[in-house]
Each structure stands twice: as C-alpha cells, then as structure tokens.
Amino acid sequence: MPVREKFELGLKELQLKLTELGEFSIDALHQSLKALETKDIELALEIIDNDAKADMMYEEINDFAILLIAKQQPVAIDLRRIIVGIKIATDIERIADFAVNIAKATIRIGNQELVKPIVHVKKMLEITSNMLQLAIKAFNEEDTKIAKKIADMDDEVDHLNGHAISELMEISRQNPEYVQQISHLAFVCRYLERAADHTTNIAESVFYLVKGRHYDW
Template sequence: MVREGFESSLKSLKEEVVNMMEKVSKLIQDSVDSLVNRDIKLAREVIKKDDEIDKLMNDIEEKTIELIALQQPMAKDLRIIFSISKIITDIERVGDFCVNICKETIKIGHEEHIKPLIDIPKMRDIILEMFANTKESFINENYKLAYRVGEDDEIIDNLYKDIYTEILMMIHEDSKFISQGTKLLFVGRYLERMADHITNICERIIYISQGDRVSIN
C-alpha cells in the first residue's frame, strides 16, 4: 500500500510538470504574437501570467521535498524526483524569457517594425515543436526523442546568427535602426536561450530514462 501511494504521488507530480510545460508553451506562443502584432495588451497579460508559473514551480518543488522526506524513494524514483526539481527550474526560465520578450514588445510599442519579422516567428515555431516533443519524451521517458529534440538546438542557433547578422548590417547602414534593432536582437537572444533550457530538460529526461548524465550539444 505504501508503494501504491508513492506511485500515485509521483504520477501526480509528473502531471503537474506536464501542466507547467503546457502553460509555458502558451506563453511562448503569446509572447511572440504580441511582438509580431504589436499587441501591448497581450504582452502585459503574458507578464502577469508569469506569477502563476512561479507558483507552480514552488508548489512542485515543495512536493518533491515531501516525497523524498516521507517516502524514502528507491534509486530510479530518486533520480526522477531529483530531475523534476531541475526540470521545473528550466521550464520557469523559459517563462521568464517570454516575459523579457514582452518587455521589449512594450518598449517598441506601436512603431512600425524596421523589417518583416520572419526568422523570429520561425524560431518560435521550432521552439514550440521542441517543447511539445520534450513533453512527450518526458511523459513516456523516451530518451531517443529527447536526443532528437536537443539536436534541434543547432537550428535555433543558426537562425539567431542570421537575425544577428541582418540587424547588425541594418544598424551599420543607418543609425536610426539602432533602438529597435537592439530590442529585436534581445528577442532573438531570448528565444535562443529558451532552446538551451529545453535542451537541458532533454538531458534530464535522458538521465531519468538511462541513468546517464549527457551533454547533447
């Protein structure tokens, strides 16, 4: 009966992690939408929702401590609980970067964009796919899928380099692009960092599944 109670608690804990991933996934979508559409109201809504993510992280963290203290988990269970405590920190950081994007959106306001926003939404779409596959790999402890997700980080890195090069050239040609160009560079950087944190989560999933500490990239 003790074991059944533990497994039920662990299942519930994993479901809460999945819920946190889904909420942050929506923030990723909305944060870039707010920039593309110059939707200041949506940007402010994303910023407000970050408190909910922080609360979820703290609640899950408390439950991991309780499980370790009260249930004395066995080796793999301990690995899962330890990894969850790290995974939720990475998820929370992704949420923070969504907030950062929205802050840049608010600074840009209703200005016309200095260039069509093509690569930034493309980065967002790839990140959303990475995150969805990360969620699936977490639910099923699919370490092969986790590896594949981590390898997609290179695509994001290359897109960020393209944005960086293009905007720097625009700024070099005309100084009037400096202000907004710098803000768009920050947005690209925040998206690139999101992919890094998603890769960290995938490394934790591999550790849960295989017991191996790996560095995918």
C-alpha cells in the same frame, strides 16, 4: 493502498504538474510573439502579470516533490525521478521568464513599425515550442530517443538565431536611426535561443534519468 501504488500516483501527479507548467510556458511564448508582431502593449502587460502564475506553479512542484521525498523516502531510480523533475521545473519556469522578457521588449519598442518581418523569430518560436513539447513527453515516457532529437532541433534554432542577428546588424548599419529597436529585436532572438537551450537541458536530464549518466551531445 499499497505504498508502491501510492508512490506511483505521486509520480504521475508530478508529471501532470510539470506538463501543466510546460503548456503554460509554451502559450506564454506564443502570446509574447503575438504581442510583438501586432504591437499589442496590453497583451504584453498581461503576459508580465501572468508570470506570477508560473512562479506559483513552479513553487507547487517544488513543494510537492519535497513532500513526496519526505513521505515516501524513495531510493535509487525513484529518487532520481523526483530530483530530475525538480530540475526540469526550473528549466521550464525559466522559459516562462523569457516570454516575459519578450513582452518587455515589445513594450519598449512600442508602436514603432518593425524594421523587418519577424519571420526567423517566428520560426525559432515554432521549433522551440515543439522542442519543449517533446522534452516533456520524453520525461513522462522516459524516452531517450525523443530526447536525442531535441539536440538536433536546438542546432536549427542556433542557426536561425545567427541568421536573424546578421540581418539585424546589416539593417542597423544602413538605418542607424533604428538601432534601439534592432537591439531589442536582437534580445528577443537571444531569449528564444536561450529557451531552446533550457529545453535541451531538459533532454539531458531525461537521458541522465534513464541512463544514470550525462549525455555528451
């Protein structure tokens, strides 16, 4: 098999591994919100246990990328593709960590009835999930147009986060007995907001990959 063809197959495998890690992280986020909304402690514990799989997938991506560099000795744009892939894997793995953090918040809240429906939180999750799916697509297709859309979606998550926090603070003033739960819910909002930020980092990495410079959102 020609060297170039072998290298292209390696890049495709790297993309597949990143896509798999992204899908795992998206599912973990959805499951963490499900556990929170339904007060499912067993599911929350399962999410925490499954984080070891995300760590393993992340390590596999790093090892594979390093091996690809060592064996193929890529230069210029090809080397940049691999390095960007490693950086993106770091952002995706961090998103999986936020799902674990939400699961831990669920355990701390326990069986206590939620002070309010988590409508804004679920909307933040929906947007963040879509952002991550688009970010992975943008990387695989090296599409900066898709990458630019993600910044606008991140602004929407920021807006929802601010609105949710304001509501929680108002409830806290009126119901001080729920201050501990409200604190945990505020952290959940923060975790989703940070997940969206890491997804925006992926979009920035895609722009750097294609254009060779960083994009000022």
